[in-house]
Amino acid sequence: MSPADTGGGAEAPGGSDALLARMGDLHPSTIDLSLDRTWRLLDALGNPQDRLPPVIHIAGTNGKGSTLAMLRAGLSAAGQRVHAYTSPHLVRFHERIALAGAEISEPALVDVLERTLAANAGQPITYFEATTCAAFLAFAEAEADTLLLEVGMGGRLDTTNVIARPQLTIITPVDLDHQAFLGETRSEIAGEKAGILKRGVPCVVARQEEDALEVIEARAARLGVPLLADGQHWHVWQERGRLVFQDETGLLDLPLPALPGPHQVANAGTALAALRHLGHGEAVCEAAMIGARWPARMQRLAGGLATLLPGGELWLDGGHNPHAAAAMAATLRPRAGDTRPLHLVFGLQGARDAAAVLAPFADLADRLTAVPVPGEAASQPTAALAAAARAHGMAADEADGVDTALTAIASETPRARVLIFGSLYLAGAVLRQQDAL
Incomplete structure (x- = not known):
């Protein structure tokens, strides 16, 4: 387990760092994809996953964090209180849990970690499973309008995939990564990512390679999932130093994303498609472009x-x-x-x-x-x-x-x-x- 996995902050001994280290000792493997241990612990905690604000669940290989950052900027500009869950962290664990727009405090983190450890009662559980359950506890007990929930790895067996009916799901570009756990081919990996789809819940799909898109579309058809796919239901491009987005409701002429790189135009399109589906207008969409911040991404x-x-x-x-x-x-x-x-x-x-x-x-x-x-x-x-x-x-x-x-x-x-x-x-x-x- 890496230092980044076990906290990395400057909290006092006995604080969150010590509790996170204890969580890291509860299972011999840092990655063991399964939902059984998660369901057991959530039940012991009173099933906080059933008391969350409306959830936007985000899976994919690349672009998850950037898309989430743009959504967060836009929804916050709309006056919403936005929870966010991301992983891994860069400097300290607290970055992973944002409560109504602010990084979780040390006392609040210690509280949910202690209660999660007590409910687990020493049974085997991975670090990510235990800390995600603690995050759900924190999210359930702090008021917000939306929870932006980023998948840790894959989707189908990821610990975050316990939300019965999210408001919306998003699949960012799928490519080869974590093959030892998710499958050797892009199609197999896409199948794992598409595991977050829920019957009847709309899904925004970023531009995909054809083999990945076929898998996502097939699962969506089985579950009656309305897809909002790049290149089919919406389009995004850069023109004369501006970002242009078009869907069935019309065209937006917006500033380029604050996050640098030409690839951010595609990520921006995914975020904009989600915001438009949720009913937000041009001002919120512009705020999503200019207000997003995401460290260590160019x-x-x-x-x-x-x-x-x-x-x-x-x-x-x-x-x-x-x-x-x-x-x-x-x-x-x-x-x-x-x-x-x-x-x-x-x-x-x-x-x-x-x-x-x-x-x-x-x-x-x-x-x-x-x-x-x-x-x-x-x-x-x-x-x-x-x-x-x-x-x-x-x-x-x-x-x-x-x-x-x-x-x-x-x-x-x-x-x-x-x-x-x-x-x-x-x-x-x-x-x-x-x-x-």
Whole structure:
């Protein structure tokens, strides 16, 4: 289990960090997809999942967090009190649970964690299952108008998939990730994501590859789920520095999303389709575009670690699969007159295919520095990451940390544009270091 999984805040000993650590010891496996343990614990807690505000349930491989952030900005601008559940966190666990627009407080988190541990009575349960049940308890006891609920992994057997009848479901782009748990093909993974569909509940579907869309459409047909699909029921595109969205109710001409990158236009379309379905007008849709904030998603860093690269640019992204890497590469592809070299600082963990993640940068990055993911036993060896980069024609070396890498880059290529990416846990470590400097 990683430091990012077990809290990472600065709370006093015996506070939420200690309780989260106890939760991490209740099951030998950090990932064990099943709903049986979740149902047992929720029942012991009095079934808080049945007392939640209207739920918008969001699954997908990439774009979940960005879509949620835009929805949150729009709904908040509409005057709604919005709960939100996301994972994993970047700096401290409290980020995962937003109550009516504000990060859960330490006393409130300690309270729900203690009650969840007591109700579980020492029985086996995974960390994510236990903490999600605690989040449901917090959401059920704080008034709000909407809960934006992000799936942790997959959908069908994800701990969040206990909501009998959400207000709306959303499936963002599906691609290859977590194959050891979700299936080897995009079709199999789409089947797991489509497991959040509920009979008769509308679903907004982002643009998908055909094999994934076929699976989603087939399940929707079986359950009588009305689909609102990109390219069929709504369209979104960029035109003359603006975002244009069109559905059966008309056309919107909006500012481009505040979140950087051309891929955010597609995520924006998904959020806008949801807001329009919920009956919101142009002002709310515009607020969704300009008000969204989502750390470590093509985030430009200033100060802190960026001071180690005084003549360059420093970017951070938690993307760790080929689809996410392609979006990053598109964002950083040089425009006319842009001569900054691109240098990657890359750390990856688990069984992910480093060569596939790096492929979108093959004709773009000048050099790569491989770094370990701090505190992660499953961090891939830096020598293997550097070898994967060389196989794509990049110059590559290794460093023992991000700060060491940046210092070397600054001495060799002062004007470099640097992207740190490969793992959300690496991104979290960078943001903690950024805050400390």
